[in-house]
Amino acid sequence: MELEEMKNLWEGMSQRLNNQKTLTDELVIEMTQLKYNSKTNFFKNKEFFGLAVAYTMIGIVIYSFESLDTWYLKTFGIVMIIILGILPLFSIDWVKRLRKIELTKSSYKEVLEQFYKTQKRIKQIESIGLIISPFLFVSSSVFFSKIIGNEDLFKLNMSWALITSIVLIFIGTIYFIIISNKKKRKQLKSIEQLLKELKH
Structure with a gap:
């Protein structure tokens, strides 16, 4: 076999190997995108369920608004409407940002930048949620005591049993939010790990 033939043969083999590697890399990225979409579905389903509950x-609240017969009860009703109307939209926004990341159309660096940007946004929304949750809790407690029991919470004789119940429910609510945020972070860590595996 002449040197020129060997050279051509070698170049052909190299080209086929390069094509095969490109094909394998594309397949890995597509498989990773499928896994990524599957993991982000966890957030999509959860946040859309939360949106449905909030609305x-x-x-x-709107249906029962006429039953709120004092200015402060109406104020608590309005506070509930505002919080429940706005907060879930922030959550839906970051879910959309997370699901918009396309591994097949962006470089590894761009994918990670988009992911970390969204992760930062999620942490901000979590902080806002924790700050707002006491206001929502107080508003909903006042609202439901009026709607369900036809009692103005501020005019009730507050027994220790009632105060203890309210405090325990409040602590339970905060605990639920913290646990929910921890699960969210764990899932995000799993997604981050999946994306980092693309580098290898």
């Missing part, structure tokens, strides 16, 4: 609550 159902808004409907209940």
Whole structure:
């Protein structure tokens, strides 16, 4: 076999190997995109369920608004509508940002930048949620005591049993939010690990 033939043969083999590597890399990225979409579905389903619950609550508040017969009860009703109307939209926004990341159309660096930007946004929304949750809790407690029991919470004789119940429910609510945020972070860590594996 002449040197020229060997050279051509070698170049052909190299080209086929390069093509095969490109094909394998594309396949890995596509498989990773499928896994990524599957993991982000966890957030999509959870946040859209939360949105449905929040807007159902808004409907209940609006429907029952005439029953709120004092200015401060109406104020608590309005506070509930505002919080329940706005907060879930922030959550839906970051879910959309997370699901918009396309591994097949962006470089590894761009994918990680988009992911970390979204992760930062999620942490900001979590902080806002923790700050706002006491206001939502107080508003909903006042609202439901009026709607369900036809009692103005501020005019009730506050027994220790009632105060203890309210405090325990409040602590339980905060605990639920913290646990929910921890699960969210764990899932995000899993997604981050998946994306980092693309570098290898």
